[in-house]
Amino acid sequence: MDKRASMTVPGAALESGIGASRQPPGRPARQSKKKPVKPGDTFGVPGYGSSLAMSIATVAVLLAGWFLITGMHWVKPLFLPSPQAVYAKFVSVASEGFANSTLTEHIAASLLRVFGAFALACATAIPVGVLMGVSRHARGVFDPPIEFYRPLPPLAYLPLIIIWFGIGEFSKVFLIYLAIFAPLAIAARAGVRSVSIEQIHAAYSMGASRAQVVTHVILKSALPEIFTGMRIGIGVGWTTLVAAEMVASTRGLGFMVLNAAEFLASDVVIMGIIVIGFFALCFDVLMRYLEKAMVPWKGRV
Known part of the structure; x- marks a missing residue:
């Protein structure tokens, strides 16, 4: 009896799962709210993605270096x-x-x-x-x-x-x-x-x-x-x-x-x-x- 119960439980659970996944008649099926995957999110397209933040940071570092070099008088104004x-x-x-x-x-x-x-x-x-x-x-x-x-x-x-x-x-x-x-x-x-x-x-x-x-x-x-x-x-x-x-x-x-x-x-x-x-x-x-x-x-x- 125990064996039969143990054998029938998975089937019952499967049927209950299937029954639970079924929508009642007259109701529309629920749509997935996941956003579409962008190119490169899954496999990683080479070079994909925005580099604007890195470009701005690079320009800021160059300007800061310019201000620092000239402010500390490491280079004569004639040259820089x-x-x-x-x-x-x-x-x-x-x-x-x-x-x-x-x-x-x-x-x-x-x-x-x-x-x-x-x-x-x-x-x-x-x-x-x-x-x-x-x-x-x-x-x-x-x-x-x-x-x-x-x-x-x-x-x-x-x-x-x-x-x-x-x-x-x-x-x-x-x-x-x-x-x-x-x-x-x-x-x-x-x-x-x-x-x-x-x-x-x-x-x-x-x-x-x-x-x-x-x-x-x-x-x-x-x-x-x-x-x-x-x-x-x-x-x-x-x-x-x-x-x-x-x-x-x-x-x-x-x-x-x-x-x-x-x-x-x-x-x-x-x-x-x-x-x-x-x-x-x-x-x-x-x-x-x-x-x-x-x-x-x-x-x-």
């Missing part, structure tokens, strides 16, 4: 001016100007050169890169000159540009344009080459033409690499700005930094570097936002 001196010089240049131009005029001249060259590079380098990716003939034509001059520093071909186009505004914009063109074209070509062949075959099987495949499949799939090339290109453009404004310039952030260096005005040099870095950072944040809005599938497929 204090943050207060740099801010005072920023206010002075913004109101009174430097080298016969105000800070606003210097910024406007540099932004016009950099973003004018960047817009021209986007209008030409992206189509060339896409052509290099989809056509071996275009790759054979454009790849040798791009790969030849891409590793060259802009200062190497700056004298040749001056000989060809003079010392006017066009030579400065053209120098920055050449610096941006190569990485942007290569990034566009790499984006095209990374497109899945299954997507292309699927588009052709649905009756898409070659132009439709290029515009709706290949170009959209290459957008992540194109945005990366744009971010790299604009960074190269800002570094080339200083070289471009070395020749016959009267205003511009690069000109201001170089002119201040000749007179050992390190506060103006650091102030100009901070202004250049600020605008470069703002543009990079804008590009990240546009990439997130236009390429929402990046990293998910």
Whole structure:
């Protein structure tokens, strides 16, 4: 009897459990209130998560070190001016100007050169890169000159540009344009080459033409690499700005930094570097936002 009882108890308990889990008729089943699991919570996606707090802490530590070094007079002001001196010089240049131009005029001249060259590079380098990716003939034509001059520093071909186009505004914009063109074209070509062949075959099987495949499949799939090339290109453009404004310039952030260096005005040099870095950072944040809005599938497929 005891054996039978012991054998029947689990079954009874199971039936009671099943009966308890059943909902009475007419009542909706209870829904789970657990939140959906985020990517990386379970298996740990490499690099996943926000780094904003760490970035803010890093900037705070750097600023604190700057204040400490200059406040304790461990470095002479000629080599590293204090943050207060740099801010005072920023206010002075913004109101009174430097080298016969105000800070606003210097910024406007540099932004016009950099973003004018960047817009021209986007209008030409992206189509060339896409052509290099989809056509071996275009790759054979454009790849040798791009790969030849891409590793060259802009200062190497700056004298040749001056000989060809003079010392006017066009030579400065053209120098920055050449610096941006190569990485942007290569990034566009790499984006095209990374497109899945299954997507292309699927588009052709649905009756898409070659132009439709290029515009709706290949170009959209290459957008992540194109945005990366744009971010790299604009960074190269800002570094080339200083070289471009070395020749016959009267205003511009690069000109201001170089002119201040000749007179050992390190506060103006650091102030100009901070202004250049600020605008470069703002543009990079804008590009990240546009990439997130236009390429929402990046990293998910």
